[in-house]
Amino acid sequence: MARPGDAGRLVVTGTVDDIRSVVAGISDPEIPVLTVDDLGIVRDVSVQDGTFVVTITPTYSGCPALQAIQEDMAAALTAAGYDDVEIRTVYSPAWTTEWLSDEGRRKLLEFGIAPPHPVGLLVRPDVLCPRCREKARTVAEFGSTACKALMVCTRCGEPFDYFKEL
Amino acid sequence: MTDTAFTPIAQGSPPISGDPHVVYVLRHADDNLVLAHRMGEWISRGPDLEEDIALANIGIDHLGQARALLSHAGALEGAGRDEDRLAMHRSERAFTNLLIVEQPNGDFADTMARALCFDAYQVPLWEALATSSDSVLAGIAEKAVKEARYHLRHSSTWVIRLGDGTEESHMRMQAAFDRVWRFTGEMFHGDEVDHAAADSGIGISPITLRQTWSDTLDGVLTEATLTRPTETRFRLGGRRGFHTSHLGHLLTEMQWLARAMPDASW
Numbered sequence: 001m002a003r004p005g006d007a008g009r010l011v012v013t014g015t016v017d018d019i020r021s022v023v024a025g026i027s028d029p030e031i032p033v034l035t036v037d038d039l040g041i042v043r044d045v046s047v048q049d050g051t052f053v054v055t056i057t058p059t060y061s062g063c064p065a066l067q068a069i070q071e072d073m074a075a076a077l078t079a080a081g082y083d084d085v086e087i088r089t090v091y092s093p094a095w096t097t098e099w100l101s102d103e104g105r106r107k108l109l110e111f112g113i114a115p116p117h118p119v120g121l122l123v124r125p126d127v128l129c130p131r132c133r134e135k136a137r138t139v140a141e142f143g144s145t146a147c148k149a150l151m152v153c154t155r156c157g158e159p160f161d162y163f164k165e166l
Numbered sequence: 167m168t169d170t171a172f173t174p175i176a177q178g179s180p181p182i183s184g185d186p187h188v189v190y191v192l193r194h195a196d197d198n199l200v201l202a203h204r205m206g207e208w209i210s211r212g213p214d215l216e217e218d219i220a221l222a223n224i225g226i227d228h229l230g231q232a233r234a235l236l237s238h239a240g241a242l243e244g245a246g247r248d249e250d251r252l253a254m255h256r257s258e259r260a261f262t263n264l265l266i267v268e269q270p271n272g273d274f275a276d277t278m279a280r281a282l283c284f285d286a287y288q289v290p291l292w293e294a295l296a297t298s299s300d301s302v303l304a305g306i307a308e309k310a311v312k313e314a315r316y317h318l319r320h321s322s323t324w325v326i327r328l329g330d331g332t333e334e335s336h337m338r339m340q341a342a343f344d345r346v347w348r349f350t351g352e353m354f355h356g357d358e359v360d361h362a363a364a365d366s367g368i369g370i371s372p373i374t375l376r377q378t379w380s381d382t383l384d385g386v387l388t389e390a391t392l393t394r395p396t397e398t399r400f401r402l403g404g405r406r407g408f409h410t411s412h413l414g415h416l417l418t419e420m421q422w423l424a425r426a427m428p429d430a431s432w
Contacts, residue, residue, distance in 0.1 A: 058230070058309070060226075060227060060230065060313060061227055061230030061231045061233075061234060061306075061309055061310055061313060062202075062226035062227050062228070062229045062230025062231070062233075063226075063230065064226065090305065091234065091302075091305035091306050091308065091309045092301070092304065092305030092308050092309070093308070094305075094308045094309040094312060095309070139216060140216030140217070140219065140220060141220060141316070141319065141320050141323075142216070142219050142220035142223040142224070142320075143219070144219070145223075146223045146226060146227065150216060164316075166312055
């Protein structure tokens with residue numbers, strides 16, 4: 001049944017790439033400088049029986065940003081005219097900070113968050129202060145979000161977050 | 167004349183039986199759900215702000231793991247129960263968590279002793295479940311093991327710092343291990359559900375985790391200058407729904423809103 005407002009509504013017949021470009025720019029509500037694309041959490045976009053399926057993976061099992069990101073994706077896709085969209089969550093393969101883009105790492109540093117070290121190093125390198133590039137010490141293994149630890153620079157005394165390697 | 171309002175078993179609380187696959191997933195979900203609630207109880211009560219945040223973050227990891235497992239158990243069961251229904255509308259006797267996770271937080275030493283004992287169990291558990299023949303369970307485990315390793319690092323650090331600390335902190339850390347020890351045996355006490363899960367490749371027999379756990383505990387306790395308790399009269403019952411008196415109080419707080427206002431939403 002037609003509803004008011006339906007008349008003249010654009011019928012959108014996009015491609016998987018179109019959908020991908022709509023969702024790619026959505027930002028992480030907890031670290032707004034990063035997009036979902038920077039984080040590497042969009043695992044797949046496909047069409048199944050006429051429905052666009054966007055598959056995402058959480059950074060951490062209990063990440064509270066995940067639901068907000070799902071809602072933002074649904075809203076952005078609706079606004080772009082895509083009604084028939086499903087957003088799925090998968091756990092495997094498990095997200096790793098290795099999926100963080102170079103662009104994402106650069107943005108983190110600029111924002112004042114030390115980007116993650118590579119995963120699996122035998123000796124964990126020092127975390128460097130994003131301001132003066134000097135060695136920092138760990139204040140707490142858990143920072144303002146599940147994905148970060150709290151550091152303080154040994155030279156300038158600036159407290160900052162380190163995006164933990166995972 | 168029958169009146170369904172007076173059936174002896176409370177609605178939403180069927181006895182713990184049925185498909186061993188569902189029961190197996192549900193018991194691991196319950197462990198994480200109950201421990202998540204205990205960690206959440208520390209919010210605004212932590213010894214300092216950083217630790218307050220750490221305990222909440224660990225709690226939220228357990229909650230995320232619990233939600234994924236509860237959803238999976240509900241889907242496997244196929245009776246229309248979702249994660250909320252399973253979390254909020256089962257009574258104490260239908261909860262299958264280990265007794266250790268429902269123990270009160272006590273002081274910070276009690277919480278860290280409980281955390282170390284449980285984290286050292288969960289790391290090899292998730293490692294094993296990551297190769298489960300149940301691909302959903304394997305996916306959840308593959309994710310969770312990374313989080314569990316970080317929890318273990320956190321609890322080990324505190325146990326070593328407090329055990330090898332002042333006379334007072336050493337005494338309280340030792341007393342905490344002495345108190346929690348009687349609940350550790352249950353983690354390795356397999357029953358028919360575990361055996362069925364191990365046989366089908368869905369899960370593992372928990373006894374296979376004991377050596378790894380024991381080695382981890384010995385390493386940390388030695389570095390912390392603490393003595394491994396010798397208590398061997400282990401308390402059992404959680405997996406069959408027989409709990410210590412603490413779980414009922416925890417569930418009352420956790421579930422009252424969902425039960426007072428069913429279908430309430432944000």
